[in-house]
Amino acid sequence: MYSNKISKILQIPEQHVKNVLNLFETGATIPFIARYRKEATGSLDELKLAQIQDLNQKAGEFEKRRALIFESIQEQGKLTPELIDKIQRAQTLAELEDLYLPFKQKRKTRADLAKEKGLEPLAKIIMEQKEKNLNSIAATFINDQIQNEAEALLGASDIIAEWINEDLTIRNLVRNHFNKSAIIFSKVVKGKEEAGKMYRDYFQFQELLSKCPSHRLLAIRRGEEEGFLRVKMEPENSSCLTDIEKHLITSYGDCAKQLKRSIGDSYLRLLQPSIETEFRQSSKDKADVAAISVFVENLKQLLLAAPLGEKFVMGIDPGFRSGCKVVCLDNRGNLVSYQTIFPHPPQAEIQKSKELLEHLIQVHHIEAIAIGNGTAGRETMDFLQTIKREAKLELFMVNEAGASIYSASEVAREEYPELDLTIRGAISIGRRLMDPLAELVKIDPKSIGVGQYQHDVNQKELKLSLDRCVSNCVNLVGINLNTASKHVLQYISGLGPIVAQNIIQYRDQIHSFSNRDQLKKVPRLGNKAFEQCAGFLRIRDSENPLDNTSVHPESYSLVTQMAKDLNCDINQLILDSELRKKIVIQNYVTDVIGIPTLNDILKELEKPGLDPRGEAKQFDFSDIRSINDLSEGMMLPGIITNITQFGAFVDLGIKDSGFIHISQLADRFVKDPLEVVRLNQQVMVKVLSVEIERKRIACTLKGI
Helix, strand or coil, X not given: CCHHHHHHHHCCCHHHHHHHHHHHHCCCCHXXXXXXXXXHHCCCCHHHHHHHHHHHHHHHHHHHHHHHHHHHHHHCCCCCHHHHHHHXXXXXXXXXXXXXXXXXXXXXXXXXXXXXXXXXXXXXXXXXXCCCCHHHHHHCCCCCCCCCHHHHHHHHHHHHHHHHHCCHHHHHHHHHHHHHHCEEEEEECCCCCCCCHHHHHHCEEEEEHHHCCHHHHHHHHHHHHCCCEEEEEECCHHHHHHHHHHHHCCCCCHHHHHHHHHHHHHHHHHHHHHHHHHHHHHHHHHHHHHHHHHHHHHHHHHHCCCCCCCCCEEEEECCCCCCEEEEEECCCCCEEEEEEECCCCCCCCHHHHHHHHHHHHHHCCCCEEEEECCCCHHHHHHHHHHHHHHHCCEEEEECCCCHHHHHCCHHHHHHCCCCCHHHHHHHHHHHHHHCHHHHHCCCCHHHCCXXXXXXXXXXXXXXXXXXXXXXXXXXHHCEECCCCCHHHXXXXXXXXXXXXXXXXXXXXXXXXXXXXXXXXXXXXXXXHHHHHHHHHEECCCCCCHHHHCCCCHHXXXXXXXXXXXXXXXXXXXXXXXXXXHCCCHHHHCCCCCCHHHHHHHHHHHHCCCCCCCCCCCCCCCCCCCCHHHCCCCCEEEEEEEEEECCEEEEECCCXXXXXXXXXXXXXXXXXXXXXXXXXXXXXXXXXXXXXXXCCEEEEECCCC
């Protein structure tokens, strides 16, 4: 473990880091540690716990690399006491790789060829800078492989260039220049102006690399990968070369002049490209972290969107020519009926569609209707307004991003193998209204359509971060053990796909769980898995009221003792706030359970089983129908549908989304859009400008 190093990086007490790493080693998960081991960690949240886990893994990988380098150099018989000390003291991967560079196996270089010709002594003479008549010295190296003095000096220069490139001090000097003043340049590839017009902002572009935001850097890199842009990163070369010369040149004369030429060659041919590659990767890594962070926050907000709850819902996947797919779901989300209606042109069967919907609403006791926000979504909402008034229904426009992915997925085929894709999509839309979290976990997070440049970032890191986000959200909300699907259950702390499936099968056998202890009878759900998952699984009508709370079974005896001390039972303790006020929590502190956990227990007893997501609310758009109806200065209601580093997209109830630039989010400077807006937030915006041809709608929240 690398607790000391991690402690310094994160500014967390080392003992807390040690405790976290020990918990990870015993199989504890991030949600479990964050919720039930606060005393051991100093109440660290999921983000800090994930950082500790990641840093520990990276430190382990770093040490493996150090060991491999030791082994490689030792096999070459070149491991000296001085080199051992330097390798042992290396703190960064760049430092480690610089030390290994002279010993790395590589294809034969120009310097290798020059050494084979016997020119290394001449290179050393030049580096010493003591000889005044360099040509006469070079003449002594002429042989059957070297024709003249110029060829000898050129070979020696190749050797010197490689030495300079492998010099740790010089490489760090160049890195410092890149850090301080590297500029990213991009220009259009000749002849690709029309095909690459989406990148025209970068056809002739330059910016200080350290100031280039992640979304811009990722856009430029994508343009380069697609063959439309040429990109380079470099500092101001003359100042960098001057500093290298100051470091290496200590005299005047022929040797100094030759050394200067070698420095220029080394920088342009070896050093600059090598460090540029390094900075290309490091800048990409930073951009990935920023982009993934935005994606994760968006996903979190989407997953934690308020559910409508267990109501009878109609889901509609709108369409024009192909009609609107209509499904009716019971209060558990099960399909009970499906139809297709054609209320829009070209069929325009308005009355027939209305009568059919009214019949379905009455027969299936429909309480709310979820309408997908894609093609024909707004027109379908308008059509339903008359039915809404007559039947007193709640109408909701639901973000259908990713519904088509779900409908074609193996998960959907497994649930409804006999149904058409579009019917499955309508089911997903209806269920998203009832419980966004339970439905969205079935879809690859990358397909949900929030965030930016999800296909350009490191896919392994993206998947890890998104999986963590889903897991944290599922465990934060808590899951009804008797209604949860296996897709939700697999994200519960300590479980996984296999155990989740086993829970479903065991639940089918016994019909429903009556207490948490029954989980221990599920195949492959051992004591450790029970410890990790039990607190996040709820049983509403359990024999023990604590089974419908986030109180962990390991603390049941503590709550029982509280009730006993107050001469009441646990049900009374939950129902009577005056009784709870009499609890002196200090009296229940133990070696394992402290004030943080006790406070959590009392909060849960106050509102047992409370869903932290709140309740879904209806939203009405304005009466505009298309971008052609918009004009500058209009005030419109909207819903935030996506957040990026440079602003937020807003659904205005028409086909084309509005965009609020980061500079228009508030009447103050905004560094991060997430400070101001959140996904699914209902806002009132002002239209700044409308570009019908480019389908761009600029909006503002300023002054509203």
